Amino acid sequence: MEFAFTQEQEMIRDTAAAFLKDASTSAAIRAAMESDLGYSPELWQRICAEMYWQALHIPEEYGGMGLGYVELVAVLEQMGRYLLCSPYLATVGMATNALLIAASDSQKAAILPQLIEGKTATVAFNGGRSVWDASAVTATYRRESNEFTLNGDYRYVLDGHSADYLILAAREEGSRGDEGLSLFVCAGDSAGIQRSRLATMDQSRRQATIQLKDLRLPESSVMGELGTGAKPLAKILDLATIALAAEQAGGMQQILDITVDYTKSRSQFGRTIAGFQAIKHKAADMMLRNEVARSAVYYAACVADDALCAGPLASELAEAASIAKSYCSEGYFKNTGEALQMHGGVGFTWEYDVHLYFKRAKASEHFLGSSSYHRERVAVMLLDTAC
Amino acid sequence: MKLQFSPQDEAFRSEIAGWLADNLVGEFAQLKFRGGPGDEHMFPEERKRWERKLAEGGWTCVGWPQEYGGRGLPIEQQVIFFEEYARAGAPGRMGHIGEGLTGPTLIAFGSEEQKKKYLPGVLAGTEFWCQGYSEPSAGSDLANVKTKARFDEASGKWIVNGQKVWTSLAHESEYCFVIARTDPDSKAHKGLGFFLIKMDQPGVTVRPIEQITGTSEFNEVFFDDAECDASDIVGLPGEGWKVAMGLLGYERGVSTLGQQMAFQNEFNEVVALAKENGAAQDPVIRQRLADAHIGLKIMRYNSMRMLSGNSGDGSLQKEALIYKLYWATWHRDLGELAMDILGAEADILLDAPYELNRLQSLFLFTRSDTIYGGTNQIQRNIIAERGLGMPKELRPPQN
Numbered sequence: 001m002e003f004a005f006t007q008e009q010e011m012i013r014d015t016a017a018a019f020l021k022d023a024s025t026s027a028a029i030r031a032a033m034e035s036d037l038g039y040s041p042e043l044w045q046r047i048c049a050e051m052y053w054q055a056l057h058i059p060e061e062y063g064g065m066g067l068g069y070v071e072l073v074a075v076l077e078q079m080g081r082y083l084l085c086s087p088y089l090a091t092v093g094m095a096t097n098a099l100l101i102a103a104s105d106s107q108k109a110a111i112l113p114q115l116i117e118g119k120t121a122t123v124a125f126n127g128g129r130s131v132w133d134a135s136a137v138t139a140t141y142r143r144e145s146n147e148f149t150l151n152g153d154y155r156y157v158l159d160g161h162s163a164d165y166l167i168l169a170a171r172e173e174g175s176r177g178d179e180g181l182s183l184f185v186c187a188g189d190s191a192g193i194q195r196s197r198l199a200t201m202d203q204s205r206r207q208a209t210i211q212l213k214d215l216r217l218p219e220s221s222v223m224g225e226l227g228t229g230a231k232p233l234a235k236i237l238d239l240a241t242i243a244l245a246a247e248q249a250g251g252m253q254q255i256l257d258i259t260v261d262y263t264k265s266r267s268q269f270g271r272t273i274a275g276f277q278a279i280k281h282k283a284a285d286m287m288l289r290n291e292v293a294r295s296a297v298y299y300a301a302c303v304a305d306d307a308l309c310a311g312p313l314a315s316e317l318a319e320a321a322s323i324a325k326s327y328c329s330e331g332y333f334k335n336t337g338e339a340l341q342m343h344g345g346v347g348f349t350w351e352y353d354v355h356l357y358f359k360r361a362k363a364s365e366h367f368l369g370s371s372s373y374h375r376e377r378v379a380v381m382l383l384d385t386a387c
Numbered sequence: 388m389k390l391q392f393s394p395q396d397e398a399f400r401s402e403i404a405g406w407l408a409d410n411l412v413g414e415f416a417q418l419k420f421r422g423g424p425g426d427e428h429m430f431p432e433e434r435k436r437w438e439r440k441l442a443e444g445g446w447t448c449v450g451w452p453q454e455y456g457g458r459g460l461p462i463e464q465q466v467i468f469f470e471e472y473a474r475a476g477a478p479g480r481m482g483h484i485g486e487g488l489t490g491p492t493l494i495a496f497g498s499e500e501q502k503k504k505y506l507p508g509v510l511a512g513t514e515f516w517c518q519g520y521s522e523p524s525a526g527s528d529l530a531n532v533k534t535k536a537r538f539d540e541a542s543g544k545w546i547v548n549g550q551k552v553w554t555s556l557a558h559e560s561e562y563c564f565v566i567a568r569t570d571p572d573s574k575a576h577k578g579l580g581f582f583l584i585k586m587d588q589p590g591v592t593v594r595p596i597e598q599i600t601g602t603s604e605f606n607e608v609f610f611d612d613a614e615c616d617a618s619d620i621v622g623l624p625g626e627g628w629k630v631a632m633g634l635l636g637y638e639r640g641v642s643t644l645g646q647q648m649a650f651q652n653e654f655n656e657v658v659a660l661a662k663e664n665g666a667a668q669d670p671v672i673r674q675r676l677a678d679a680h681i682g683l684k685i686m687r688y689n690s691m692r693m694l695s696g697n698s699g700d701g702s703l704q705k706e707a708l709i710y711k712l713y714w715a716t717w718h719r720d721l722g723e724l725a726m727d728i729l730g731a732e733a734d735i736l737l738d739a740p741y742e743l744n745r746l747q748s749l750f751l752f753t754r755s756d757t758i759y760g761g762t763n764q765i766q767r768n769i770i771a772e773r774g775l776g777m778p779k780e781l782r783p784p785q786n
Contacts, residue, residue: 001396001463002389003688004695009388070388260775275778280771281764287774288709295688302390313390323681375677376670382658382680383667 003298005074013074019051020082026353029204032085036197037162038206039085047086048118054092055116057308058100062112069239069304073246073297080247081254083356085204087120090158093243094236095121098167100308101239102183102223102232111165111185120162123240124154124210125169125233132237132369134178134230139170139212141182148222150184150192150215156367160208161197163188167223168212169233178230183223190215202363204356235307238321241368242300245321248328248364249293252335255357256286259339266344273342282338289331293324300324319381326374329365336361390691392463399460400467406444407475415440415478420745422479423649425752427604431559434481438512441482448486448510455494455502456510462694473648481559485509485516489564489583496581496622496630505562505583519551519565519584519608520631526553527765529566529631530575534610536567536582538617538624545582545615547590550607553759557593557606560586565610566631569624579627583619590614600751601741647686650718653749654683657725660746666728675724682717689713708774712766715756722750 005013023043032039048054053075058064072092079088096115099108115121127138139152150170154160166188172180188195192215198207224232260283263274273279303320306313313320336358340347347354365371392400411419415437422434441447450465451457460468480486490509493501508514525531534549547567557563563584570578584591590613595603622630661667661676693707725746726733737744743751757763771777 001392001691002695003691005388256775260777264777272778275781277764277768277780280775280777281767283775283777284712284767284770287770288712291709292685292689292713295692296685298388298692299390299685299688302388319684323684326677326681327685372674375674375681378677378680379673382677383662383673 003302005070009071009074012071013078016051016053016075016078017081020078020084024079024082024084029083029085029353029356033203038159038197038203039087044086044120045118047088048116053088054096054118056092058096058112058116062108063116064112069242069308070298070301072243073301073304076243076246077250077253077294077297080250083204083251083254083353083360087122087159087163089205089240089243089247090122090160090163091115091120094123094158094240095163095165095167097239098123098183098223098232098236099185101235102229103185104223106220107185107223114164119164120159121165121167122157122159122163123167123169123236124157124160125237126156127153128155130366130370130373132373134169134181134233135176137169137171137181137233139168140173141170141184142173143226146219148184148217148219150212150217152212154210154212155198155207157195157208157210158367159206160210161195161206162208166190166193166210168210169229170212172227175227180227181229181233182226183229183233184217184221185223186215186217186221190217192216200363202359204360205363235317237368238317239304239307241321241325241374242297242304244364244368245293245300245324245328246297248332248361249290249297251357251360251364252286252290252293252328252332255336255339255354256283256290258353259283259286259342262343279342282342286335286338289335293328293331296324296327319378322369322374322377325369326371326378329374330371332361333358333365392467396463396467399464400471403446403468403471404475406446407471407477410440410444411475411477418478419476420478420652422481424479424755425600425602425604425748426745427479427556428602430478431481434478435512435515435559437478438480438482438515440512442510442512447482447512448490451486451490451494451506451510455490455506457490466690466694469646470648473646473652476652481515481556482509482512484518484555484560485514485562488518489516489562492564492581492621492630492633495633498618498621500618501583501621508561514562515556515560517554517557517560517563517586517608519554519563521553522550523552527761530628532566532568532579534565534567535571536565536569536580536615536620536624537571538569542614543617545580545617545620547582547584547610547613547615550609552596552605552607554593554606554608555604557586557608558595562586563591563608564621566627569627573625576628578625579631580624581621581627581630582615583621584610584613584615588613598752599754600743600748646714647683647690650683650686650714650721653745654679654721656745657721657728660725661728664728664730664732666730672724672728675727679717679721679724682720686714686717708770711760712763712770715763715766718756719753722746722753726750 055064056067057072060066126136129136142149166186168184192213194211195208200207263279264272266273300320303313303316307317340354340358343354346352418430418433421429448457449460449468453459486509522532536545536547539546563586565582565584566579567582568578569580590611592609594607596605597603666672736742772779
């Protein structure tokens with residue numbers, strides 16, 4: 001048993017930290033926030049060409065690095081820490097996983113190399129309710145000989161307004177729940193797709209609405225066997241959930257560091273406020289939540305690795321994802337709230353970065369399911385079986 | 388990262404599980420799930436016999452080096468041992484102070500004579516120890532110890548006077564290790580000694596303290612001219628702090644890592660209760676049960692992180708700082724949850740005058756988890772100061 005990063009994984013993490021500290025500065029984040037795209041295309045190209053993070057867990061046969069989810073999590077943690085504005089979570093944490101899990105060989109061979117070159121992608125599935133599983137899918141498809149016609153709306157689509165490729169979840173007209181679900185992959189600018197950026201409180205990540213109006217797709221766009229998309233969709237969402245939790249854990253580290261540094265530099269009543277027990281105890285609780293979040297994420301990453309290659313822990317995926325997300329969601333938001341309080345008035349200003357983390361924490365808390373949503377998922381596994 | 392245990396570790400798991408299944412029978416069957424925190428006063432004689440049984444099987448002191456009679460097990464297998472022990476419902480260990488604290492301390496700091504004299508009784512499960520640290524005015528502030536030890540040239544013995552408190556199982560122990568001031572003019576952590584004191588002697592009085600649970604497993608211990616041989620001080624007079632601190636490292640280390648399986652047993656009982664009485668349908672209770680389950684799972688991941696890359700010497704990594712605060716709070720919350728699932732029934736006792744059921748005992752006793760071994764507040768100071776480099780608490784000027 002070795003529940004720690006290997007030297008190679010540490011190197012990947014440290015390289016990511018060094019790169020992002022330099023590239024995702026407060027000024028860079030703010031510039032990206034103000035742009036329509038939501039990220040810097042130059043920085044994205046640098047990430048793809050120099051760092052190769054988009055290729056980390058794509059198998060070598062498609063031109064990827066063939067590494068695993070632990071490596072991915074090591075990088076995602078640093079992205080969350082430095083609040084990187086990028087389409088990484090959408091492209092790698094969602095769409096790449098969807099392709100790896102559900103796509104045919106020819107779909108993989110056609111699209112994965114393009115993603116490695118820097119094209120972006122995302123997954124659209126949620127019709128707008130606060131549920132994050134197959135039952136959230138309201139868009140429909142209708143088969144007409146060798147073609148499909150899709151109609152419906154999606155909300156909360158990460159980078160949906162700009163992604164080069166869309167993976168769309170839709171259900172056969174009249175189907176419910178896990179039945180009749182299918183995944184389709186298509187170009188983001190296909191005729192019949194209307195996309196518009198949503199204005200968001202957390203400006204560091206873009207969300208969009210997508211409307212399908214008689215979108216016509218060929219049979220080759222269907223991922224996997226028609227009508228059996230619920231299981232792969234669940235797996236895709238669990239993997240995305242773990243990716244997001246890794247970001248959250250990274251954000252917790254940075255907000256802790258920023259805050260402890262601030263309390264050491266700020267004097268009141270003749271002492272640095274870091275010496276006051278009321279401050280120290282808040283910081284201690286923040287560190288506890290941060291370390292605990294990390295344990296949950298690393299464990300989930302190991303499970304995700306197994307889930308991608310049918311390892312012994314594969315069956316734990318849903319539980320591990322819910323454990324990580326429920327803990328990280330609440331922990332990240334609590335920590336950023338405490339950080340704001342410990343910064344006092346300056347924490348409330350636009351000029352300081354605290355609010356960027358505070359807003360990211362709240363947005364990430366609800367995306368892919370809140371703490372209580374994931375606790376209920378765990379409760380079902382724990383309680384709704386025979387005594 | 389790799390989460391699986393090795394085939395050797397799994398073979399070891401089968402071995403200990405098998406031994407427990409074969410031996411936790413007959414007169415020992417009644418000890419299953421007994422003798423844990425809040426229940427430590429129960430079945431002392433039977434549990435002492437169980438300790439001897441364990442020793443015969445070679446299952447005492449499994450982490451001690453082989454040269455001192457232990458198995459020298461790697462840290463993973465120690466955890467497996469503790470896990471399987473708790474999973475089987477094997478009884479609370481009477482010998483845990485001797486095994487987890489006295490032994491490692493003597494192995495690290497004791498003389499050859501002390502090792503020869505004291506280690507075999509711990510290994511054999513025949514001699515039991517208690518811990519004489521806390522005093523009425525020295526809890527976490529151990530440097531405030533007032534118990535005195537004076538060397539009497541005429542008899543060649545140390546003469547000990549003072550009072551200790553919260554001494555678990557003092558009434559069942561052959562020996563107590565005691566921190567006492569060897570230099571009467573010294574302050575704080577200077578001038579202390581670490582003594583090995585025989586309990587069965589005229590100058591030692593043990594008085595049970597009745598707890599919130601109505602039971603007594605802690606005691607007050609009074610030393611009135613109690614004697615201690617010159618050869619029974621560990622380290623030099625005045626260096627007791629170093630020895631005591633080394634020992635606390637062990638207390639916070641490996642010896643706490645097997646408890647999660649015992650927590651799992653308790654949690655399973657709470658879940659079964661909720662399913663049985665319908666509370667599992669209450670949305671708020673569901674959330675709290677799921678939260679407790681999540682908390683326990685992560686407790687395991689935390690310790691797996693602590694253990695990984697560990698040098699195996701009982702020292703722990705930085706994330707270990709959070710461990711006590713985390714588990715103590717989790718366990719306290721479990722006690723509250725158990726009561727809330729019981730509802731009005733939580734108040735009804737098994738019998739008069741004050742016989743608690745297991746969950747009532749859990750609820751009351753777990754309030755001590757966030758106090759002993761350093762309160763949650765002390766733990767937060769430790770985390771902030773050692774983990775985050777924040778300023779230390781103000782201390783009175785020291786001479």
